[in-house]
Amino acid sequence: MSASLTLRVPNRIEAFAGVTEAVETLGREEDWAPDVAYAVVLALEELATNVVRHGGSEEGASEIEIKVVSTDTEARVEVRDGGKPFDPFRDAPEPDTEAVLEDRKIGGLGVHLVRVLMDEACYRREGGRNHVTMVKRRS
Amino acid sequence: MNVQAEHHDGVLVAKVEGRVDSSNSQDFERQLHEAFGDDAGAVVMDLGQLAYISSAGLRVVLLVAKTLGQRNVGISLCSLSGPVQSVFEISGFNRIIQIHENRTAALAAAGK
Numbered sequence: 001m002s003a004s005l006t007l008r009v010p011n012r013i014e015a016f017a018g019v020t021e022a023v024e025t026l027g028r029e030e031d032w033a034p035d036v037a038y039a040v041v042l043a044l045e046e047l048a049t050n051v052v053r054h055g056g057s058e059e060g061a062s063e064i065e066i067k068v069v070s071t072d073t074e075a076r077v078e079v080r081d082g083g084k085p086f087d088p089f090r091d092a093p094e095p096d097t098e099a100v101l102e103d104r105k106i107g108g109l110g111v112h113l114v115r116v117l118m119d120e121a122c123y124r125r126e127g128g129r130n131h132v133t134m135v136k137r138r139s
Numbered sequence: 140m141n142v143q144a145e146h147h148d149g150v151l152v153a154k155v156e157g158r159v160d161s162s163n164s165q166d167f168e169r170q171l172h173e174a175f176g177d178d179a180g181a182v183v184m185d186l187g188q189l190a191y192i193s194s195a196g197l198r199v200v201l202l203v204a205k206t207l208g209q210r211n212v213g214i215s216l217c218s219l220s221g222p223v224q225s226v227f228e229i230s231g232f233n234r235i236i237q238i239h240e241n242r243t244a245a246l247a248a249a250g251k
Contacts, residue, residue, distance in 0.1 A: 013161050020160070038191065038222035045193050049161045097231025101208055104201060109230050110194035116229045 002071040003030055011052045011081070012060045016045055023068055030070040032138065039117040039136045040068065040075050046110035047079045047088065047132055055083025073139065077118075079132045086130055087123040089115065140167055144174035150249045151179040152242065156188040159196030168199045175203070179212055181249040185242055187218030197230055204236055213237075217245035 005026050009015040020041050027037035044066060051064050067078040088111045095108040115121055120135040140157040153174045159167045175182055184200070186192075192200075200216075207214045215237035219227055227233060239245035 016160070017162055035222050035225070038226075041191070042193050042226070045160055045195075049193075049195070095230075097229075098234070099231075101204060101235040104205075104235060109197055113194060113226060113229055117225070 002069060004067065004069040007066045008063050009048075009066065010060045011048075011055060011057060011062050011064055011083075013049065013052055016048055019044060019048070019066060026068060026070060027075075030075075032070070032075060036075055036136050036138055040077055043077055043114045043118050043121075043134050043136075044068075044079065046114050047134075049110065050086070050088050050092070051079070051081045051083055051130070054086050055081055057083055073137065074119075075136045075138065077134045077136075079134075080129050082129050085125050087125075088132065089121055089123055140170075142167070142170035142174050147246055148250065149180045150183060150246055151175060151181070152183045152185055152246075154185040154188065158191040159189065159199070160191065160193045161195035164195035164199050167196055168202065171199065171203050175207070175212075181213040182207060182215075183239075183242065183245045183249055184214070184216045185218050185245075186216055186223060187220070187242075189219075189223050192223055192226060194230075197226070197232065200232070200236075213249060215239055215245050215249060217242050 005022055007019055007022060009019055023041055024037060048064055052059060062082055065080040069076040092111040093108045095112050118134045119137045122133050124131050140159050140163050143154045145152045204214050217239040218241055
């Protein structure tokens with residue numbers, strides 16, 4: 001059994017409420033465990049937020065394509081955008097999660113959370129677009 | 140998302156309900172600052188009804204903890220569960236902010 005969802009949203013932060021709702025509905029229909037639904041929604045939010053902030057286009061001026069495929073064994077997430085080349089897993093700064101409160105930098109946590117919460121995360125540049133693929137296993 | 144403030148013997152408890160993400164994190168920050176005001180001796184954030192938080196919301200928690208730390212106001216968190224608890228741990232926040240199992244434990248520690 002598998003089900004999928006494809007969405008095209010403008011690169012605006014406000015557009016993601018609809019994405020979250022659609023993905024949560026898919027997760028309910030596919031009977032995802034709470035940690036799977038959480039990880040997928042968070043991964044989409046963090047990645048899409050990165051595209052809006054670092055993609056190089058004015059907010060609302062370009063589109064982000066989101067595809068979520070749910071099978072018995074995994075939830076697979078794909079995020080594509082036509083912004084400037086940006087590999088979040090290599091180009092985003094790694095936060096220092098050991099630093100004391102006074103020295104802790106604000107931000108940089110999003111990609112770190114995605115790396116840990118998802119089982120696979122990879123990036124490729126293809127046809128002038130950024131492609132991020134992430135997998136959360138269901139067992 | 141909603142922040143509700145309650146006072147318990149000089150300790151301010153801010154109960155956070157709902158979801159905090161990039162679309163409402165600025166509102167979250169504003170509501171926390173309003174809840175804490177200028178006179179709290181210690182602050183507990185009760186996250187038992189927090190269903191979801193992403194890095195945008197964690198950023199606000201860190202900012203607020205730093206601001207309160209500069210004013211020598213103690214801050215702790217309580218009642219985290221499930222994926223929300225994992226997210227705080229993965230971020231290493233359990234090393235910089237006291238996290239208690241429940242509100243009773245947080246209030247006992249804050250009152251000392």
